[in-house]
Amino acid sequence: xxxxxxxxxxxxxxxxSASMLASVDVDPKFMKIAHDIDSLLNQLSPxxxxxxxxxxxxxxxxxxxxxxxxxxxxxxxxxxxxxELRQKFFQQLDSLHDVQEWEPGDEPIRxxxxxxxxxxxxxxxxxxxPGLGLSNTGNLVAAWTTGRDRLTIEFQPNDRVRWVLARxxxxxxxxxFAGQTHVFDLGEGLxxxxxxxxxxxxxxSDEPSQ
Amino acid sequence: xxxxxTNLPNDDHVMRHVSWTxxxxxxxxxxxxxxxxxxxxxxxxxxxxxxxxEYFEGDRQNQxxxxxxxxxxxITVRPKSAFGIGNVAKxxxxxxxxxxxxxxxxxxxxxxxxxSGIRRLPRDDFSLLEALAADAFVELVHNTAIPLDESGE
Amino acid sequence: MPVxxxxxxxxxxxxxxxxxPPITEAVIEIRFSEPMPTADLAKxxxxxxxxxxxxxxxxxxxxxxxxxxxTQNTAQAKAIEKxxxxxxxxxxxxxxxxxxxxxxxxxxxxxxGWDVFFARFQRDWNTWKxxxxxxxxxxxxxxxxxxxxxxxxxxxxxxxxxFLNVYVHMPDELQxxxxxxxxxxxxxxxxxxxxxLNSSVVPSPLLGHVAFVLDQDIAKDDRPPQxxxxxxxxxxxxxxxxxxxxxxxxxxxxxxxxxx
Numbered sequence: 001x002x003x004x005x006x007x008x009x010x011x012x013x014x015x016x017s018a019s020m021l022a023s024v025d026v027d028p029k030f031m032k033i034a035h036d037i038d039s040l041l042n043q044l045s046p047x048x049x050x051x052x053x054x055x056x057x058x059x060x061x062x063x064x065x066x067x068x069x070x071x072x073x074x075x076x077x078x079x080x081x082x083x084e085l086r087q088k089f090f091q092q093l094d095s096l097h098d099v100q101e102w103e104p105g106d107e108p109i110r111x112x113x114x115x116x117x118x119x120x121x122x123x124x125x126x127x128x129x130p131g132l133g134l135s136n137t138g139n140l141v142a143a144w145t146t147g148r149d150r151l152t153i154e155f156q157p158n159d160r161v162r163w164v165l166a167r168x169x170x171x172x173x174x175x176x177f178a179g180q181t182h183v184f185d186l187g188e189g190l191x192x193x194x195x196x197x198x199x200x201x202x203x204x205s206d207e208p209s210q
Numbered sequence: 211x212x213x214x215x216t217n218l219p220n221d222d223h224v225m226r227h228v229s230w231t232x233x234x235x236x237x238x239x240x241x242x243x244x245x246x247x248x249x250x251x252x253x254x255x256x257x258x259x260x261x262x263x264e265y266f267e268g269d270r271q272n273q274x275x276x277x278x279x280x281x282x283x284x285i286t287v288r289p290k291s292a293f294g295i296g297n298v299a300k301x302x303x304x305x306x307x308x309x310x311x312x313x314x315x316x317x318x319x320x321x322x323x324x325x326s327g328i329r330r331l332p333r334d335d336f337s338l339l340e341a342l343a344a345d346a347f348v349e350l351v352h353n354t355a356i357p358l359d360e361s362g363e
Numbered sequence: 364m365p366v367x368x369x370x371x372x373x374x375x376x377x378x379x380x381x382x383x384p385p386i387t388e389a390v391i392e393i394r395f396s397e398p399m400p401t402a403d404l405a406k407x408x409x410x411x412x413x414x415x416x417x418x419x420x421x422x423x424x425x426x427x428x429x430x431x432x433x434t435q436n437t438a439q440a441k442a443i444e445k446x447x448x449x450x451x452x453x454x455x456x457x458x459x460x461x462x463x464x465x466x467x468x469x470x471x472x473x474x475x476g477w478d479v480f481f482a483r484f485q486r487d488w489n490t491w492k493x494x495x496x497x498x499x500x501x502x503x504x505x506x507x508x509x510x511x512x513x514x515x516x517x518x519x520x521x522x523x524x525x526f527l528n529v530y531v532h533m534p535d536e537l538q539x540x541x542x543x544x545x546x547x548x549x550x551x552x553x554x555x556x557x558x559x560l561n562s563s564v565v566p567s568p569l570l571g572h573v574a575f576v577l578d579q580d581i582a583k584d585d586r587p588p589q590x591x592x593x594x595x596x597x598x599x600x601x602x603x604x605x606x607x608x609x610x611x612x613x614x615x616x617x618x619x620x621x622x623x
Contacts, residue, residue, distance in 0.1 A: 045388045046460040046469035049421040049449055071455035075471035077568050079383045090454055095239055101230040101288045123570045131235035133245045143234045145242050150344055164340040178337040184570055
């Protein structure tokens with residue numbers, strides 16, 4: 001008799017199959033083979049351990065799980081991200097998912113949308129952080145506002161972004177431009193519209209309404 | 211009580227409840243206005259829900275208070291949420307200039323007699339929704355600015 | 364040589380040679396001979412509440428297949444589900460993972476340095492011991508996962524040998540590779556440990572970059588130490604070894620990416 005084990009073990013290193021085999025009647029030489037095979041398996045690290053589906057859908061846990069997923073995702077690029085910037089983004093994300101402010105039926109942030117956001121932020125590296133919001137489907141929406149001029153970007157899964165900007169020159173009629181691209185092309189799409197108008201601190205002149 | 215009408219008058223106004231996640235903020239979470247997503251209608255709805263402001267009696271402030279309290283009675287209104295107010299004619303004009311011929315109609319509901327809807331609003335036109343957020347719903351009322359009434363609403 | 368650098372914002376960090384270490388996750392794991400009951404595990408998890416306020420239930424499903432050569436065409440499958448508790452700091456960079464027979468302390472990036480990480484392990488190990496009676500340790504392991512992000516900078520092909528000393532060697536006519544993965548295991552007789560080294564191409568989370576992973580797992584499962592002094596001594600030996608293994612696996616060109 002022999003046995004082969006196919007685990008998705010979440011432990012840090014070698015799998016548990018050899019010890020599990022110990023609980024059944026197995027020839028020791030197969031134990032040794034199983035142990036050696038197990039030790040070569042690529043194991044999931046603790047950060048990638050599979051979160052068990054909740055037995056009941058508690059809102060707090062749902063929001064926490066969504067936040068935890070995007071914070072763990074952030075850790076994957078933390079070596080490229082300024083520590084203070086990271087903390088500020090986390091404050092904004094925590095605020096967005098404040099259980100006291102959560103509306104029934106809203107979708108918490110989607111991990112795949114946040115992955116697109118991280119790629120964009122690390123690529124365009126704006127001096128000014130955006131304000132953050134969520135779409136009806138849980139996509140992250142970033143908003144830069146300079147006076148009346150607005151730049152809004154929705155980060156979608158699969159590295160897609162859609163953006164719209166409005167600039168008010170001398171009239172009440174704004175020039176409005178919109179686009180939908182791969183995140184890789186975002187900078188190129190915004191370039192003709194001088195995005196530094198929103199991304200730099202120098203041009204900022206807006207006053208919050210509260 | 212005012213009588214029901216089909217189309218709301220052009221001079222009148224509608225109010226939309228906007229949750230914290232759909233508010234436009236700066237990087238320090240100061241509220242600046244609305245995100246386009248605040249005006250995306252629900253996938254299962256044929257119109258975007260609003261309250262008809264002039265349904266309520268009294269001066270402008272009384273109408274705003276009445277509408278906000280009606281929202282509090284009929285839907286979940288969280289502390290940091292806000293309300294956008296737009297003029298009917300302006301909403302139609304903004305939509306028209308973005309290629310959408312909307313109707314703004316009175317749709318009273320049993321628990322909300324001021325309920326109205328913006329019909330024929332494209333659901334996923336980001337540019338149009340942004341125009342509504344920026345140029346049509348130009349007045350913002352913080353939920354916290356409206357005191358609770360005697361019933362706690 | 365390692366230098367005391369601090370980080371850009373002046374947060375305390377222990378000595379480490381790079382300003383931007385490519386470590387995505389560092390793990391210390393203690394494994395025991397016998398699992399503890401599920402109810403006891405929940406109580407142990409509660410003792411970590413003050414340092415790790417958030418808890419998630421995690422699951423590990425494995426499948427055992429039995430093939431009997433003495434009967435015809437018979438195979439049996441048995442699914443085994445284990446549940447554990449993952450506790451985390453609010454920013455999710457510090458984790459403890461509690462399984463019925465495994466205690467894990469994990470640090471995600473940004474990596475604060477060994478001294479800080481090791482001190483946290485000692486604190487949490489003490490918490491664990493206070494909550495759990497003596498259990499025989501069957502294995503002690505340390506795992507470091509590094510991801511090296513390399514800017515493409517217009518190059519059609521990135522040559523891994525410019526950055527890594529561990530990679531797949533292929534004939535010229537079979538170049539370039541779209542993806543590769545290698546794995547090696549070797550004994551470390553001076554420590555009585557085993558090193559499992561994985562390296563592969565992975566999608567980079569950055570635009571315009573390719574990424575390679577260097578994942579090393581050094582473990583002792585042959586008569587691992589049972590008392591704290593010996594455990595700590597072993598862990599520090601492993602730490603030195605993993606540093607030298609890492610340095611031997613990368614080139615100077617890679618080092619420059621981490622801002623020495």
